[in-house]
Amino acid sequence: MPTIEDVAREAGVSASTVSYALSGKRSIRQDTRQRVLDAVERLGYLPNASARMLAAKRAQIMAVTAPLHPDTDQSAHMVFALEVTKAARAHGYDTLLLVDDDASEGMRRSAATALADGIVVLDVAAHDERADLARALNHPAVFIGIPDRTDGIVCVDLDFAAAAREAVDALVAAGRRRIGLISHPRTAVLRESNFPLRFRDAFAAHTRELGLSPAVAYPDLHAADRALEDLLAVLPDLDGLVLNTTEEVAQSALDGLAARGMTVPGDVAVVAAGVAFPTSRLSITLDTIPLDAAASCGKAVEILAGIVEDGLEAPGVTLIPPTYLSHGSVVPAAPRPA
Amino acid sequence: MPTIEDVAREAGVSASTVSYALSGKRSIRQDTRQRVLDAVERLGYLPNASARMLAAKRAQIMAVTAPLHPDTDQSAHMVFALEVTKAARAHGYDTLLLVDDDASEGMRRSAATALADGIVVLDVAAHDERADLARALNHPAVFIGIPDRTDGIVCVDLDFAAAAREAVDALVAAGRRRIGLISHPRTAVLRESNFPLRFRDAFAAHTRELGLSPAVAYPDLHAADRALEDLLAVLPDLDGLVLNTTEEVAQSALDGLAARGMTVPGDVAVVAAGVAFPTSRLSITLDTIPLDAAASCGKAVEILAGIVEDGLEAPGVTLIPPTYLSHGSVVPAAPRPA
DNA sequence: TGGCGCTGTCGAAGCGCTTCGATAGTGTGT
DNA sequence: ACACACTATCGAAGCGCTTCGACAGCGCCA
Numbered sequence A, B: 001m002p003t004i005e006d007v008a009r010e011a012g013v014s015a016s017t018v019s020y021a022l023s024g025k026r027s028i029r030q031d032t033r034q035r036v037l038d039a040v041e042r043l044g045y046l047p048n049a050s051a052r053m054l055a056a057k058r059a060q061i062m063a064v065t066a067p068l069h070p071d072t073d074q075s076a077h078m079v080f081a082l083e084v085t086k087a088a089r090a091h092g093y094d095t096l097l098l099v100d101d102d103a104s105e106g107m108r109r110s111a112a113t114a115l116a117d118g119i120v121v122l123d124v125a126a127h128d129e130r131a132d133l134a135r136a137l138n139h140p141a142v143f144i145g146i147p148d149r150t151d152g153i154v155c156v157d158l159d160f161a162a163a164a165r166e167a168v169d170a171l172v173a174a175g176r177r178r179i180g181l182i183s184h185p186r187t188a189v190l191r192e193s194n195f196p197l198r199f200r201d202a203f204a205a206h207t208r209e210l211g212l213s214p215a216v217a218y219p220d221l222h223a224a225d226r227a228l229e230d231l232l233a234v235l236p237d238l239d240g241l242v243l244n245t246t247e248e249v250a251q252s253a254l255d256g257l258a259a260r261g262m263t264v265p266g267d268v269a270v271v272a273a274g275v276a277f278p279t280s281r282l283s284i285t286l287d288t289i290p291l292d293a294a295a296s297c298g299k300a301v302e303i304l305a306g307i308v309e310d311g312l313e314a315p316g317v318t319l320i321p322p323t324y325l326s327h328g329s330v331v332p333a334a335p336r337p338a
Numbered sequence C: 001t002g003g004c005g006c007t008g009t010c011g012a013a014g015c016g017c018t019t020c021g022a023t024a025g026t027g028t029g030t
Numbered sequence D: 001a002c003a004c005a006c007t008a009t010c011g012a013a014g015c016g017c018t019t020c021g022a023c024a025g026c027g028c029c030a
Helices: A004-011 A015-023 A030-043 A049-056 A074-090 A103-112 A129-137 A160-173 A186-191 A195-209 A225-234 A247-259 A293-310 B004-011 B015-023 B030-043 B049-056 B074-090 B103-112 B129-137 B160-173 B186-191 B195-209 B225-234 B247-259 B293-310
Strands: A061-065 A094-098 A118-121 A141-144 A154-158 A179-182 A215-217 A240-243 A269-275 A287-290 A317-320 B061-065 B094-098 B118-121 B141-144 B154-158 B179-182 B215-217 B240-243 B269-275 B287-290 B317-320
Touching: A004 A015, A004 A030, A015 A030, A049 B049, A061 A074, A061 A103, A074 A094, A074 A293, A074 B074, A074 B094, A094 A103, A094 B074, A103 A118, A103 A129, A118 A129, A118 A293, A129 A141, A141 A293, A154 A160, A154 A293, A160 A179, A160 A195, A160 A240, A160 A269, A160 A287, A179 A195, A179 A225, A179 A247, A195 A215, A195 A269, A215 A225, A225 A247, A240 A247, A247 A269, A293 A317, B004 B015, B004 B030, B015 B030, B061 B074, B061 B103, B074 B094, B074 B293, B094 B103, B103 B118, B103 B129, B118 B129, B118 B293, B129 B141, B141 B293, B154 B160, B154 B293, B160 B179, B160 B195, B160 B240, B160 B269, B160 B287, B179 B195, B179 B225, B179 B247, B195 B215, B195 B269, B215 B225, B225 B247, B240 B247, B247 B269, B293 B317
Parallel strands: A061 A094, A061 A118, A118 A141, A141 A154, A154 A317, A179 A215, A179 A240, A240 A269, A269 A287, B061 B094, B061 B118, B118 B141, B141 B154, B154 B317, B179 B215, B179 B240, B240 B269, B269 B287
Antiparallel strands: A094 B094
């Protein structure tokens, strides 16, 4: 591999001139710059990464950490890791994947060894040890997801509350007033990430604001049938359904409606909101407010790059505004039989 | 962050002594080493990664490249990326995730800048430009998957041929002799990765060896029904079925059997072989010879670490022996009605 | 007791880059 | 013609580590 000295010799200038010609940090005469660029081209020069890191105190690397609970579905987080990687690349960073069993070890190591300039934290739990670590570490970090305590850390996430309101509004606009929500399993709502709570609470508040009676049900781990039962007990003439749940449970809910002879969107208008899967994979393609990995990750990387490069003041919590995608599963209610 | 000089001062020795005490590359008196270790502990010292890389000409980083076709299911490859990361960590390496649209750009860059010591190549196609690149690059690389031309490159993959034979043997041992194979869609078989071919050819050869008439069918993109039809046209009294296909098609095949009133394993014994999904997710948990990401990735990383660290001669193609997992979907045939 | 080989430690060089300060060269206003 | 500001370039220092060669101190054998 050629070094900067080789390029300098080839171009008939000094190494520092090559460096400045390539970085643009000092003015270089146009023809000199061109000779340097030609030499670079001819030799196929790329600066050695470690030398550059050492001298510039900048690695151009972002670490991304995904904890490794055996129970969670890995591939879901991996999609986020992928999106972070794409976004980071667009900002000129490479991405280091950290998946240690000890969630903190990788963060600590990549910070202490200056291997990465910043860290993107995925799959954030309500009580996440990595939040404390981030506060202590004095190393740029951005969380995708929001833990309970957000002081001293930087977070990005979909605005689940707004998503809930928008889902309700869409149903109400279609004349639906008996609206239920199928949320996540109770255990998940209580223990893990807190977005199900944010969604549920906004759903309840907003329906109440609109003079409706909120009905929320929690599915079992994989099936929605009992949840649907619960909903129908409270709202026998259910005509709107919000799904903030997994793909499996969503499909199960649709199956449950079909089994009861209830049509979508005729009898029940349905919208999936704050969900990570494309509804086109369901038996009926639903209107959806997606949890868009690319959007969250793009924003997170942008913020992180700003902190690293310009020492920008870190914004606290950044909420991504929801986007409503129409697929025909919400239409005006048929006139009710009198 | 403390430097090696800080540790040296704290321990009352020179920097080189600290280095040797930590690396073990020269003998250090026991009590001196202990003083160094204590100082390291007290200061929380971790060596700066870039300085270490620059001096040692070793990054302790492996790159993993997954090409970014929009059509392919990303999360599947991401599981491999995850397994590579885990295995690499166990060998003391971190993992750089490369997902450039231009599949080669990241490889070229990480090699030329010496950012990574080696590259693990995922999702290898039959004709993969990255194979040519690897030959040209003179940088350690291991492919997970096998392109058509394997000269000059290092590959690891499941032994699909052996898997096919083992699947057939299991069915034959259960007294099944009218055995069909549902492979991948024809287009995939011809254009993309070549393992479907390796599997199919071994299936055909081995059934023929055993005096059976091989029947192979190719599903449509998502459904197996026509393939099943094709199979039954050739083998009306099908009693053994091998699935080397996607989860979706496998489920569709089971549905097809059920729709025809054929029971598993009573009428038809079924085994899924060389498949990346757990058969427990199907409506019937099938005997399976899994395509085990952890096994392939572990082996690949081990080989790569050997090349990087000890300049080991690179083995050409390493085939992972298949493992048969029994789940009761292959049982002896009922006595045939005379 | 002198020479020899070990063992344990140190100093210095060097990895390839960035960046600071110095300086030669150029043009401008007086 | 001279001082002055500016531009373009260079040399050298330094980032924090690894590693090589040197060598002091030691025990051992002759």
